[in-house]
Amino acid sequence: MAAVKAAVLHGPRDLRVEHASPPRAAAGEVVVRVEAAGLCGTDYRIWSGERAVAYPRIMGHEFLGRIEAAGAGAGDLRPGDRVVVEPNYSCGRCPLCREGNRNLCLARTAVGIDVDGGFAELARVPARCCWPVPEGLADEAVLLAEPLAVVVRAVDRGVPREGETAAVVGAGTLGLLALQVLRACGLRVLVVSRSDRRFDLARRLGAAETARTEDLEAVAGRFSGREGVDLVIETAGTAEAVTHALALVRPGGRVVLTGLPHEPTPVPFFSVVRREVTLTGSMIYQDEFPDALRLLERGSVDPRPLVTHRFGLDAIGEAFAAHRDPASIKVAILPSRAA
Numbered sequence: 001m002a003a004v005k006a007a008v009l010h011g012p013r014d015l016r017v018e019h020a021s022p023p024r025a026a027a028g029e030v031v032v033r034v035e036a037a038g039l040c041g042t043d044y045r046i047w048s049g050e051r052a053v054a055y056p057r058i059m060g061h062e063f064l065g066r067i068e069a070a071g072a073g074a075g076d077l078r079p080g081d082r083v084v085v086e087p088n089y090s091c092g093r094c095p096l097c098r099e100g101n102r103n104l105c106l107a108r109t110a111v112g113i114d115v116d117g118g119f120a121e122l123a124r125v126p127a128r129c130c131w132p133v134p135e136g137l138a139d140e141a142v143l144l145a146e147p148l149a150v151v152v153r154a155v156d157r158g159v160p161r162e163g164e165t166a167a168v169v170g171a172g173t174l175g176l177l178a179l180q181v182l183r184a185c186g187l188r189v190l191v192v193s194r195s196d197r198r199f200d201l202a203r204r205l206g207a208a209e210t211a212r213t214e215d216l217e218a219v220a221g222r223f224s225g226r227e228g229v230d231l232v233i234e235t236a237g238t239a240e241a242v243t244h245a246l247a248l249v250r251p252g253g254r255v256v257l258t259g260l261p262h263e264p265t266p267v268p269f270f271s272v273v274r275r276e277v278t279l280t281g282s283m284i285y286q287d288e289f290p291d292a293l294r295l296l297e298r299g300s301v302d303p304r305p306l307v308t309h310r311f312g313l314d315a316i317g318e319a320f321a322a323h324r325d326p327a328s329i330k331v332a333i334l335p336s337r338a339a
């Protein structure tokens with residue numbers, strides 16, 4: 001079989017597109033011909049060296065494609081099947097896994113981080129990580145299935161009720177998906193961001209109102225017609241984001257945190273206790289991939305407007321530069337496309 005191309009990270013900022021022998025599917029594994037892969041902040045932090053991985057490493061954890069080959073024991077998956085990859089799998093044996101908290105497993109393996117991922121023509125993954133995708137769904141909708149699963153879990157942990165008000169902190173990929181999931185649950189949504197750059201898009205995607213991160217208590221009061229919003233989904237992951245979320249939520253309300261701030265965060269716990277705010281963390285997903293795919297199929301969530309840039313594998317360096325461009329939301333790598 002002919003050599004295949006992959007973007008191989010040899011060290012911080014040392015990403016090279018190379019030819020290698022094609023991966024072979026072992027028992028319980030499949031090889032996926034990657035049609036599209038999304039680049040996210042995690043990939044950027046690995047590329048820059050801020051997050052260490054074992055080198056050489058092929059990044060890419062948000063991807064879809066077609067089964068190229070299936071090893072023994074790969075279940076019903078057949079060559080040609082269209083699949084999206086759930087890029088985290090757990091040990092299955094520890095107490096956390098046994099009680100169903102597999103997203104919290106300390107021995108969890110992340111495809112594209114701990115093992116090679118989707119910034120390649122072919123990727124080898126456990127068969128159990130592949131979800132079949134209906135042919136009718138656009139590549140660029142399925143491309144966002146992974147971050148959408150993150151958001152589906154976050155919103156679900158906030159116990160949304162139809163007719164409530166909600167605020168989303170952050171207007172990046174997760175924020176703009178959270179907005180749509182909350183809308184699908186029947187909530188009125190305020191989108192809050194440091195910049196007004198994405199406010200037009202947020203409104204097109206269903207936001208009732210948008211606001212900069214200033215004077216948030218007053219903004220939330222006006223928007224909700226009471227002491228603040230019922231539910232806040234925090235997606236920004238900045239040091240101030242929890243403070244912003246607490247300014248927006250009403251006494252007795254709920255805040256779900258999905259952002260992972262990498263610096264110390266000042267949290268005014270007085271405001272949590274005095275107002276009985278429920279503060280909940282939400283980490284990736286447990287069983288949310290099928291729900292995410294259903295939302296895409298029904299058209300309740302349309303992530304296609306979030307895909308702003310597309311690059312072939314040979315231009316992956318430009319893709320990483322584009323990720324930092326304030327005008328970009330989701331950058332897609334299309335390994336089968338000529339640069």
Ligand SMILES: [Zn+2]
Pocket residue numbers: 039040041042061062
């Ligand atoms: Zn990601």
Ligand SMILES: [Zn+2]
Pocket residue numbers: 090091092093094095096097098102105106107108
């Ligand atoms: Zn485990």
